[in-house]
Amino acid sequence: MFVRVSWPDQKAQGLNCLHKMIDFRNNSGAVDADNGKYNNTNIPVTSQPSLAPLSPFLNFDPSYLPVSQPEFIFPDGALKQRGRFELAFSQIGAACIAGAGIGGTSGLYRGIKATSIAGETGKLRRTQLINYVMKGGASMANSLGVITIMYTCAGIGLTWLRGTDDSFNTVAAAATSATVFRSPAGVRKAGIAGAIAAGVAVMYCLWNNGGLSVQRMNGWKHPA
C-alpha cells in the first residue's frame, strides 16, 4: 500500500528526523555515553575527495601489486584476444601506410632514374619527382588497402560462418582476397595469386603459433 505524502510534509518529517537522530552539531561530551572521550563525532560517512588517499582500504603492502607485467581482466567467456572486427581498421590502416611508404620509395627511385635520363633539373625535376612519389605511393597504398579490406571482410565472414576464429580462417581469407583481387586478370593468374597468398598465410600462421616443433607435430598426430 502506498501513501502519498505531499512535498512540504515529507520535508518537515525529514527535518524532524534530523534533529532526533544525528544531531552531532553541539555535542559537548558531558552527557554522552563515552564521557566525552571522543568529543568530535562529527565525521562524515560519505567519501570526500581530499580523504581518498587516506582510505583504510588502501592500507596494504604495495608490493602485492605487480608492476612488471600488465594485468588484464577479461570478462567471463570472452576471448583473450581482440576479434577480427576490432583489428580490421588497424590492419587496413597499417596496409595503407606501408603501401604508401613502399610505393613512394619505389616512385622516388623511378623518378630519379627517369628525370636524370631526361636531363631535367631544378624546379621541373622537383615537381616531376613529387609527381612520381605521389603517384607511386597512392597506387600502392590503394591496392594494398583494398586487398586488406577484402581480407578482413573474408576473415570476419568466415569467423561468422564457422563460429570459431583460428588459423584456418586466416589462410582461407588470404587466399580468397588474393583470388578476388586478381580475378579480372584471368582464372590462371587469380589462382596463382591465391596460392601465393595461401602460402604466405600458412607461413605467418606457423610463425605466429610457435613454429613446427616436435611436440606440436606429435600433438597434431595424436590429438589429446
Added chain:
Amino acid sequence: MEEYAREPCPWRIVDDCGGAFTMGVIGGAIFQSIKGFRNAPSGWKQRFAGSVVAIRQRAPIIAGNFAVWGGMFSTIDCTLVHFRGGKEDPYNSIISGAATGGILAARNGLPAMVGSAIIGGVLLALIEGVGICFTRLSAEQFKPPSLVEDPSQFTTPSQGYPS
C-alpha cells in the same frame, strides 16, 4: 562494435587511416556504381559492367584520398595532444581539421589552401558540435531522477519505520 574504443595516440593514426579508407571504399563503391550504371550504354548487362568498371577504377582512388585525410588528421591531432599537454578537446579536432585541409591543398596555391583549411575547420566544428549534442542528449537519460537541493532530504525516513 560495442567493445570499440579509440586507440591511444600513436596507434590512433593507423586506426583512423584504416577507418577512413574503409569509409572511402564503401562510399566510393556506392557512388561509382550509380555513376557507372547511369553513364553506361543501354542494356542491363552493359550497365552492370559499367558499374563494375567504374568501381574498380575510381573507388580505390576515393578511398585513398579519404585515407590520406584521416591519417593526416590524426597525425596532427596527436601532435597537438602532445604539445598541449595531453589535452583532448574539440579545439584540437577543429585545429587539426583546418590544418589538414590546408596541408593537403598545399600544391594548389595559397588561396586554395586557405579555402580548404576553412572548409576543414568548419566541417570538424560541425562534427564536434553534433558529437557534443549527442553526448548531452544521451547524458540526459542517465541523470538521477531528482537532485537533492536540501540536505535535510538525506534523512528521509523509510516508509513504515518512523523513528
